[in-house]
Amino acid sequence: MLTSYIYGGNKFLITEREQTQMTNEADDWIDEMPDGIQDRLSDAVNHAMHGFFSEIQYFRNISDTVGTEKYPIDVKNFDNGKLSFRLYTPQRKQTDPHKLPLFIFFHGGGWSLGSLNTTEKFCRALTSEGNIMVVSIDYPLSPEHPYPHAINQSKDMVEDIMEKASSWGADASKISLGGEGAGGNIALAVYNCLPDNKKIKSLVVYYPLLDPSAQIDAGSKRKYGRGYGFDSRLWDSFTKAYQGKFEENTKILPPTLIISAGRDIMLQSEKDFARSGNVSYVEFSGAIHGFLSDGHQKTAFSKAVELTDRFLTQNI
Numbered sequence: 542m543l544t545s546y547i548y549g550g551n552k553f554l555i556t557e558r559e560q561t562q563m564t565n566e567a568d569d570w571i572d573e574m575p576d577g578i579q580d581r582l583s584d585a586v587n588h589a590m591h592g593f594f595s596e597i598q599y600f601r602n603i604s605d606t607v608g609t610e611k612y613p614i615d616v617k618n619f620d621n622g623k624l625s626f627r628l629y630t631p632q633r634k635q636t637d638p639h640k641l642p643l644f645i646f647f648h649g650g651g652w653s654l655g656s657l658n659t660t661e662k663f664c665r666a667l668t669s670e671g672n673i674m675v676v677s678i679d680y681p682l683s684p685e686h687p688y689p690h691a692i693n694q695s696k697d698m699v700e701d702i703m704e705k706a707s708s709w710g711a712d713a714s715k716i717s718l719g720g721e722g723a724g725g726n727i728a729l730a731v732y733n734c735l736p737d738n739k740k741i742k743s744l745v746v747y748y749p750l751l752d753p754s755a756q757i758d759a760g761s762k763r764k765y766g767r768g769y770g771f772d773s774r775l776w777d778s779f780t781k782a783y784q785g786k787f788e789e790n791t792k793i794l795p796p797t798l799i800i801s802a803g804r805d806i807m808l809q810s811e812k813d814f815a816r817s818g819n820v821s822y823v824e825f826s827g828a829i830h831g832f833l834s835d836g837h838q839k840t841a842f843s844k845a846v847e848l849t850d851r852f853l854t855q856n857i
Contacts, residue, residue, distance in 0.1 A: 553823050553848055562840040564827025567804065570837035571770060571829065579772040586653050586778040590684045597653065601682070604658030605836035612665035618657075624698050627657050628709060629668040629675040642853055643674045643711035644745070645699055649722025649834060651779030652683045652691060652753070660721065663833045663842070671850035674711050676702055680727060688753065688785035692730045699731055703739060717743040717853055721833045723779070725749025730788055732795075744797040745849050748830050751810050753785030758809035765806045771830035773806055794819045798852045800845055802828040823848060 585596035615630040631641070646664060648655040657679045664675045678698055680691040699718070706713045718741055720728040725746030732741055755777060766773035797819060801811045803826035815822035825832065825841045832841035 553821070553851075555823070555825070555844065559840055559844060560826050563825050563832075563838065563844075566838045566840055567770075567827055567829045567832075570835060571768065573837070574770065579770075579775050582654070583772070583775045583778040586651070586684070586775075586782050589653070590782055600654055601650075601656055604656065604661065605834065606658060606661055607836065609662050609665050612662075612669035614665055614668045616665075621698070621701060624681070624694055625657065625679045626698065626702070627661075627664070627677045627679075629664050629677070630710065631668055631672060631674070640715075641672065641674045641711050642715040642717065642742075643676065643702075643706050643709075644717050644719060644849075644853060645676045645678065645702060645728075647678055647680060647695065647718075647720030647724030647727045649720070649724050649747075649831070650682070651750070651775070652688075652723040652726075652783040652785070653779055654682070655724075655834075660834050662836070663721075663846070666842075666846045667849055670846055671854065673850065673853055674709065683784070684782040688783050689730075691727055692734065695727055696731045696734055699735065700739060714740065715742055717741065717745065719745035719747070719849075720749070721747040722830065723750050723753075723783075726751060726753060726785075729790070733788060733790055733792055741795055743795050743853060745800070745852060746797070747800045747833055747845060748802045748805055748807055749799065749811065749814075750779075750807060751814055752787045753780055753783050754787045755780040756787065757806060758813075761809045762806050765804050765808070769804045769806075769829045770835070771806060776806060790817070796852075797821065798823070798848070800825065800848065802830050802832060802841075804828070805830045821852070 585600055589597040613632050617628045619626050648659040657677050664677050668675045680695045718728040718732055726749055728746055762773050798821045799811055799815050801824045803824050828838055828841040832838035
């Protein structure tokens with residue numbers, strides 16, 4: 542049996558077996574989660590808001606890099622004095638090395654957690670298994686840098702990267718933005734504030750935190766607000782630290798793909814956003830928030846890599 546999800550004219554198929562595997566792997570991960578980890582994360586963010594940073598720094602430094610060695614690519618680290626970023630390039634001979642698409646990516650972590658290492662495996666997998674260059678941006682985190690610091694500095698970095706793209710072997714006319722969780726929010730916000738002469742070809746966001754003003758669908762929050770890997774208390778801590786606001790899209794979206802986790806407090810807001818036009822929407826019905834970076838939801842991770850590669854190469 543195949544299940545398809547379609548908005549905006551693009552169709553993606555997921556087998557019943559894949560959906561079942563996603564559910565089973567997510568359930569196993571829920572069972573394996575350390576007791577009280579969501580409350581510990583929430584406490585770390587709350588303590589940082591009061592000037593105590595040891596806990597939040599500990600969680601920011603955690604990363605899952607097991608298995609990254611199986612993705613043979615070239616990796617370079619850059620720092621422009623304000624932000625650092627990491628460039629991933631395929632190790633493949635190209636007939637025209639200046640025609641590679643470039644995907645600029647923002648990690649998740651509720652605007653308060655995460656680093657370049659958080660989604661190292663995803664960036665490597667997408668670069669290795671697709672024919673895509675990836676740039677991962679290490680944007681400033683809250684509560685030290687509340688809204689709109691991350692958006693403003695990321696916008697400047699994206700513009701700088703767009704200027705450098707050709708020199709790296711990428712096609713400057715084939716640049717896309719994306720991100721997971723809070724990174725998806727930043728990708729959409731950056732796109733919204735880029736000048737009109739900066740052309741972004743497409744967007745790909747994964748379980749994005751669309752509204753940082755703490756508004757959230759009551760049904761999704763009630764159903765998935767506890768015990769599914771992204772608790773509503775943690776969400777409240779993130780939004781208090783970030784001090785963000787909802788930004789209406791003032792631009793018509795380019796071709797956009799949203800990949801949602803089906804058991805997530807963000808689910809309904811993503812479904813509603815997907816109906817705004819020019820958006821393809823895919824729901825991994827059994828998955829939970831964080832499947833790009835938690836290292837446990839392998840089927841959802843692999844399917845996200847596959848669909849992202851297909852979407853970027855079809856729409857660029």
